[in-house]
Amino acid sequence: MNFPIDEIRKDFPILSRPVNGRPLVYFDNGATAQTPRQVVEAMDRVYYEHNSNIHRGIHTLSNLSTEAFEAAREKVRDFINAAESRQIIFTRGTTEAINLVAHSFGAAFMQPGDALVVSEMEHHSNIVPWQLLAERMQLELKVLPVLDNGELDLAALPALLDERTRLLAITHISNVLGTINPVKEIVALAHSKGVKVLIDGAQAIHHTKVDVAALDCDFYVFSGHKMYGPTGTGVLYGKAELLEAMPPWQGGGEMIQQVRFSGSTYNELPYKFEAGTPDYVGVVGLGAAVDYLQQLGMAEIAAYEKELFAYAVERLEGLGDLIFYGRAAQRGSLLSFLPEGIHPFDAGTLLDKMGIAVRTGHHCAQPLMDRFGIPGTVRASFGLYNTKSEVDALAEGLLKVRQLFA
């Protein structure tokens, strides 16, 4: 396979820094991905060349800054195949995007006695905003269970989508189990029952080609920092008719049309949901991250990662003493496991001493940990710059961990 892995790794200077005297093996991409110099340089250029507040000024720098910001919006629209750029709303991240939908969709479309569905494998950011909404509006929050192999119990889904149910919030790829949910089919089923769907794409957007038109989802959310972009940026995609009907969330400058003390009117999409000065530097960086991925090609990235993932499964299963969580037929991008009899904190601490960065604990998915009766897992999550030799380093590291506990 012709994936330019050496060139790619050079784009990420941080990958060559040592950690505890050893080469860094960065396997915590599920928490955040590293940022290529192309993205950093794009943001530097904003500060050095045309930094200016957007939309409101008439001078040259302001126009350049506005163009760069709106160009990034168009890049994101194209990246996920949304119909119009007014359906792309910039937020601070996935969490904020979900909170926005919870608030505004709730206000527009829900009433006391209605119901919502989330799954047992959701990240806290796709659980708590709905809990808060349910409390505020006296809604019922129902849970779609997860099977022992880490797949959703899809057989249980139709019954949950009853006549009182308005929305289903579901993850595209699980941040703990690596399960790739059949979101297209789930959306079709939900729609047949009159239920809207929000898809949490935080762990998917950089691993697989996302086509919101093909998925026909009502909302799709993701974060910039997980897709090799800067922190503090994120995207909410929504169907135009839904976003139009939803009331504003945060009020302030930019999202208004006219402000009078007798009453204010609101701006059109997308600005209605973008109050105040946005992180326009970060958004330009996000656009540069989209460019970076588009240049490599999502299909090429997915193919490379598929091979790497298969190698990781083979190497780690080959050790013979790891318990894996998440063995769905369709899975990828990360592996959660426990070395038998060893607490994840202990394993992760020792791996860190060897320069290997993994994540341990509940991964912001406590309900899922409770379901499996474990305190947490060790999670190795892969990115487009990881290599087979890094997987080998992890395998050798786990052998050393085992030795220390023998």
Next chain:
Amino acid sequence: MTIEEREKEIVEEFSMLSDWMDRYSLLIELGNDLTDFEEEHRSNQNLIEGCQSKVWLYAWEKDGLIYFMADSDAIIVKGIVALLIRVLNGRTPDEILEAPLAFVDAIGLKEHLSPTRSNGLVAMIKQMRMYALAYKTKLAR
């Protein structure tokens, strides 16, 4: 032995081990050797929940001195717990309140006591000092 002498003893033990693997090996050994935590005290009240690992702490007073018993589900945390108990066990409340616990840094394990490391250790030390304060107040009456 004073607290300072106890801490010095520990620092010497660890300074002989320059390799991180040996240090953690010792820590794991200490964790495994820690006196068994009495099950009757393993309650939610005595649980200090961290993001990464759990710690149970139980304290009692005898003849003006404070004694501790602790446990963790992570062995490395248990090892550090063992060291803390070695230093703070059977001391007066004031000794516990004033102990700087510099030895942890000296043996290269300071990272485990940074507040962001939610392994329960920082909360445990705070709890130990609170026990000391509570017993000090009680004894003063």
